[in-house]
Amino acid sequence: MEMKPQTIPGSVNLVTVVDVHHWTETLFSFRVTRPDSFRFRSGEFVMIGLMVNGKPLLRAYSVASPAWDHELDFYSIKVQDGPLTSRLQKIQVGDEILLGKKPTGTLVLDALLPGKTLYLLSTGTGIAPFASVIRDPDTYERFERVVLTHTCRTVPELAYGEKLVADTINDPLVGEMVDGRLIHYTSTTREDHPRTGRITDLIANGKLFTDLGMSPFNPETDRVMICGSMAMLNDTKALVEAAGLEEGSNAKPGQFVIEKAFAG
Numbered sequence: 001m002e003m004k005p006q007t008i009p010g011s012v013n014l015v016t017v018v019d020v021h022h023w024t025e026t027l028f029s030f031r032v033t034r035p036d037s038f039r040f041r042s043g044e045f046v047m048i049g050l051m052v053n054g055k056p057l058l059r060a061y062s063v064a065s066p067a068w069d070h071e072l073d074f075y076s077i078k079v080q081d082g083p084l085t086s087r088l089q090k091i092q093v094g095d096e097i098l099l100g101k102k103p104t105g106t107l108v109l110d111a112l113l114p115g116k117t118l119y120l121l122s123t124g125t126g127i128a129p130f131a132s133v134i135r136d137p138d139t140y141e142r143f144e145r146v147v148l149t150h151t152c153r154t155v156p157e158l159a160y161g162e163k164l165v166a167d168t169i170n171d172p173l174v175g176e177m178v179d180g181r182l183i184h185y186t187s188t189t190r191e192d193h194p195r196t197g198r199i200t201d202l203i204a205n206g207k208l209f210t211d212l213g214m215s216p217f218n219p220e221t222d223r224v225m226i227c228g229s230m231a232m233l234n235d236t237k238a239l240v241e242a243a244g245l246e247e248g249s250n251a252k253p254g255q256f257v258i259e260k261a262f263a264g
């Protein structure tokens with residue numbers, strides 16, 4: 001992958017790939033160096049990409065590692081004809097990629113009012129920002145309990161989240177804080193698994209709460225972050241709004257926040 005330094009725009013840094021992991025034929029994750037100047041809040045996204053035909057090709061990606069980490073993780077789908085991901089999936093250790101200088105986003109603790117239980121509802125690569133949030137000590141200072149739900153079409157697509165949660169519980173820095181307070185709740189929709197069904201159905205029919213031994217969404221105590229496809233966001237948002245929760249933002253914290261997962 002050739003990059004001419006003089007063509008790199010000022011809005012991005014060049015960072016080096018230090019690890020790549022292919023989870024399935026359509027999912028991979030990678031780790032890059034973190035410039036000293038790169039600051040972000042857990043849950044935020046940033047533009048990343050490659051130089052293609054002498055021009056920067058950038059897409060929004062959630063940072064999938066916590067703000068205290070010295071490197072940065074990303075989790076991506078591979079789209080066969082995707083302008084960026086068809087190329088990005090070929091990166092190897094030692095390659096350089098572009099990293100935007102201005103992370104932003106709404107899936108941040110500051111956009112939520114104080115509460116007791118934090119629900120992180122994700123489908124597919126929508127788990128990426130929560131890979132950051134569940135490893136942030138601030139999350140456990142603000143909430144007694146964190147429920148991370150991850151729904152995918154097939155069982156192999158759940159592997160990233162399974163390893164993430166296991167690694168988080170074993171992490172020397174946050175493991176002790178997380179143990180017993182982080183609940184990982186998975187389901188599949190197109191393959192057999194101990195639990196099947198869309199998260200929207202599991203909320204609507206009450207199974208999520210029965211399985212957890214918890215009460216349905218309560219605007220007084222429960223806060224929700226949602227990340228998935230546009231359709232998933234719309235349907236899940238309707239359910240949490242029906243439960244009386246109000247959407248928050250950085251400017252006006254509320255009871256839930258949403259963000260579209262990167263998709264192309």
Ligand code: A2P
Pocket residue numbers: 123124151152153188189190198199200228229231232233235236
């Ligand atoms: P399903 O298999 O029933 O479509 P995708 O890869 O299309 O983003 O899907 C990821 C997961 O999100 C799948 O399990 C899929 O279920 C689920 N999903 C898709 N649309 C919705 C929706 N509107 N509400 C809730 N879950 C959804």
